Amino acid sequence: MSTTELAWFKSSYSTGDGGNCVEVATAPTTVHVRDSKNPTGPQLTLSPGTWAEFLDQLG
Numbered sequence: 001m002s003t004t005e006l007a008w009f010k011s012s013y014s015t016g017d018g019g020n021c022v023e024v025a026t027a028p029t030t031v032h033v034r035d036s037k038n039p040t041g042p043q044l045t046l047s048p049g050t051w052a053e054f055l056d057q058l059g
Contacts, residue, residue, distance in 0.1 A: 010036055 006025035021036035031051040033044040046054070 006032060008032075008034070008036075008039075 006027065008023040008025045011022045011024065023034050023036045023039070025032045026048075029047070031046045031048055033046070035041055
């Protein structure tokens with residue numbers, strides 16, 4: 001699956017006023033993270049386990 005086929009969604013913490021926004025897309029074996037203001041820019045690609053550990057640290 002290419003990153004253009006992914007279903008990206010914006011973080012629930014993002015606002016509509018052009019602030020810092022993160023988008024996430026999930027695939028069976030990867031989680032992709034990108035800056036919503038630069039969708040063709042660099043992306044992070046993480047394993048689902050690593051993403052879950054990251055989210056646990058936020059809560």
